[in-house]
Amino acid sequence: MIHVFCNKRGSGKTKALIHLANERANNIKGNAVYIDDDSRPMHELDRRIRFITTNDFSLKDYESFYGFLCGILSEDYDVENIFVDGLFNIVSGNISDAAHFFLKIENLARKHNVEFYININHDCTEEIPDYLKKYVA
Template sequence: MICVFCGEKGSGKTKELIRLANEKALTSKGNLVYIDDDSRPSCELKSSIRFISTDDFILKDYKSFYGFLCGILSEDYDIETVFIDGLGNIVKEGLKDAAHLFYNLEELSERYEVDFYININEVEKNVPEFVKKYIA
């Protein structure tokens, strides 16, 4: 499953994603991963959630971000949920260029039974059509 939260910057998406991650940590049988472009949320997450700051990696496009996600999943087969906070901050390409990423995430989700929760700093009416089917 892929679930996208969108809204303007500062609308509370990160707080909601952190709350959701912490909630899932209480009931999840598998591992959880929280990905962000900086380390600010790390101290608000439960210690059982693996936090990864992408500041430590060079993710120049959606193709390299997909490879990054595949590396994370291949390292730990028990990952149940991946939270991606601020996709546009992590990868600087425009959202309109993310169609292949979402297609590949859908395949990863089905094949490895991983849920993806993604925050996007964009109002719903401005997101590309291929993203709209994932909006919560």
């Protein structure tokens, strides 16, 4: 399952995602992963959550990020939750170009029984693409 949280930059999405990740860490038997493009949230996360900063990797587009997610899941079969903070900060692209990416991670989520929680900087009060409507929380 994919849950997308979208709002303008500075609206508190990161704080809410950190809170959700910490809350979910208390209620899962497996592992959780938090992915961000900077390391600031690392100290606010529960120590049981694996934190990964994407600055250490050359993730340029949706395909490389998808491969990155597959690598995480192939390394740890116990991952139950993946939190992605600021998808469009991690990869170049925009909301209208991401349809194929979301379809691929939906299949990945179903196959590996993983919940994805993704923050994007986009005002959801404006028109959002049809493919994204089913994921918006």
